Amino acid sequence: MISKAVSDNLAKASWIRRMFEEGARLKQERGADKVFDFTLGNPEIEPPPAVLAAARRILESDAPHLHAYMPNAGQPRVREAVARRLATATGLPYTANHVLMTVGAGAALNTVLKALLNPGDEVLTVAPFFVEYTFYAENYGGRLVVVPPKADLTPDVARLEAALTPRTRAIILNSPNNPSGVIYPASTLVEIEALLARTTQPIVLISDEPYRALVFDDVEVPQVPPLVTRAIVATSWSKSLAIPGERIGYLAFSPRMPEAAALFEACTFTSRVLGFVNAPALWQWVVAEVGDQVIDVAPYREKRDLMYEGLRRIGYECVKPQGAFYVFPRTPIDDDVAFVRLLAEEGVLTVPGSGFGMPGHIRISLTVERDTVVRGLPGFERAFRATRGGRP
Numbered sequence: 390m391i392s393k394a395v396s397d398n399l400a401k402a403s404w405i406r407r408m409f410e411e412g413a414r415l416k417q418e419r420g421a422d423k424v425f426d427f428t429l430g431n432p433e434i435e436p437p438p439a440v441l442a443a444a445r446r447i448l449e450s451d452a453p454h455l456h457a458y459m460p461n462a463g464q465p466r467v468r469e470a471v472a473r474r475l476a477t478a479t480g481l482p483y484t485a486n487h488v489l490m491t492v493g494a495g496a497a498l499n500t501v502l503k504a505l506l507n508p509g510d511e512v513l514t515v516a517p518f519f520v521e522y523t524f525y526a527e528n529y530g531g532r533l534v535v536v537p538p539k540a541d542l543t544p545d546v547a548r549l550e551a552a553l554t555p556r557t558r559a560i561i562l563n564s565p566n567n568p569s570g571v572i573y574p575a576s577t578l579v580e581i582e583a584l585l586a587r588t589t590q591p592i593v594l595i596s597d598e599p600y601r602a603l604v605f606d607d608v609e610v611p612q613v614p615p616l617v618t619r620a621i622v623a624t625s626w627s628k629s630l631a632i633p634g635e636r637i638g639y640l641a642f643s644p645r646m647p648e649a650a651a652l653f654e655a656c657t658f659t660s661r662v663l664g665f666v667n668a669p670a671l672w673q674w675v676v677a678e679v680g681d682q683v684i685d686v687a688p689y690r691e692k693r694d695l696m697y698e699g700l701r702r703i704g705y706e707c708v709k710p711q712g713a714f715y716v717f718p719r720t721p722i723d724d725d726v727a728f729v730r731l732l733a734e735e736g737v738l739t740v741p742g743s744g745f746g747m748p749g750h751i752r753i754s755l756t757v758e759r760d761t762v763v764r765g766l767p768g769f770e771r772a773f774r775a776t777r778g779g780r781p
């Protein structure tokens with residue numbers, strides 16, 4: 390009944406689900422308060438009050454046709470509002486016709502990949518990466534090619550260059566990164582622009598940036614379109630407003646890109662025929678009003694500090710996350726899957742780095758209570774010591 394491709398992918402993609410099942414088993418066995426679940430990247434906080442108030446106001450409004458079909462790219466007034474924000478942030482002349490509202494970042498990526506890929510085409514990305522990219526590329530007969538990063542987990546542009554082929558159509562970068570929390574510097578984007586200028590075929594840079602607003606330590610996430618000519622931003626309000634269940638995001642085609650108008654038209658079509666038709670009407674109106682709000686990142690910063698410093702004290706090696714809500718330490722043994730099992734024995738649930746194209750690491754999600762971090766750290770310590778024959 391199930392296609393071969395989907396059966397194969399189900400087998401490959403089940404890490405987070407397997408950990409979820411393992412967690413359910415452990416909670417039943419030991420009691421929920423003795424299991425520390427760091428597997429899911431689902432915001433545990435509520436959306437900002439202004440966002441919920443805007444949604445209520447719009448629902449109570451008697452204005453006509455608020456909930457009707459609309460142009461497939463989204464409400465022109467909403468796209469204008471997003472374009473104004475982009476123009477301010479980048480200094481580039483974005484208009485409503487550079488912005489296409491989508492059903493979250495996931496739909497944004499699918500919409501643009503469908504518009505770009507012929508069967509056999511390749512999409513480059515840098516490890517560690519959001520595992521869905523593999524499946525999104527395969528949805529359209531494409532192939533994801535994963536390039537290892539530098540030691541600091543930023544892109545290695547020489548390796549990206551070595552991976553380019555005549556079939557390469559796009560590069561997807563995700564910064565702040567899921568799962569590492571690393572922010573890619575402007576200098577990397579400048580190098581990528583120089584690389585793309587040397588290729589014979591046009592290659593787009595898709596900047597997947599749903600964590601842009603979740604940044605600590607006064608670090609700035611560089612704007613990609615001023616630095617890379619063929620830049621497409623794919624993003625959402627899932628994380629910045631803690632509304633991932635509402636499914637609202639957008640694609641923005643850089644005004645600097647010669648193909649911007651053609652891509653806008655193609656993506657308006659692909660978003661429609663993928664069955665999205667248009668992004669949710671209510672949430673388009675909401676983000677037009679309050680889409681520049683951001684959740685309070687202070688609790689995430691505090692949990693990042695607690696977890697990062699706690700792990701370092703124990704002896705884990707880890708690149709310090711500067712954004713998003715994950716920590717991605719090295720495992721003290723090479724086999725990350727075996728180490729995840731050891732942690733589970735200690736009541737601590739994490740996801741192996743193998744699931745993000747980067748074995749030898751684990752992903753720890755900080756979308757948990759502060760107390761879970763504090764009470765979970767001793768389990769990280771016991772598992773670490775167990776790999777050292779019980780010695781500190």
Ligand SMILES: Cc1ncc(COP(=O)(O)O)c(C=O)c1O
Pocket residue numbers: 430492493494495496519563566567597599624625626627633637638
């Ligand atoms: C890197 C990355 N890209 C895209 C998405 C998809 O986000 P959305 O919920 O907006 O579809 C996620 C969600 O976790 C993500 O981590």
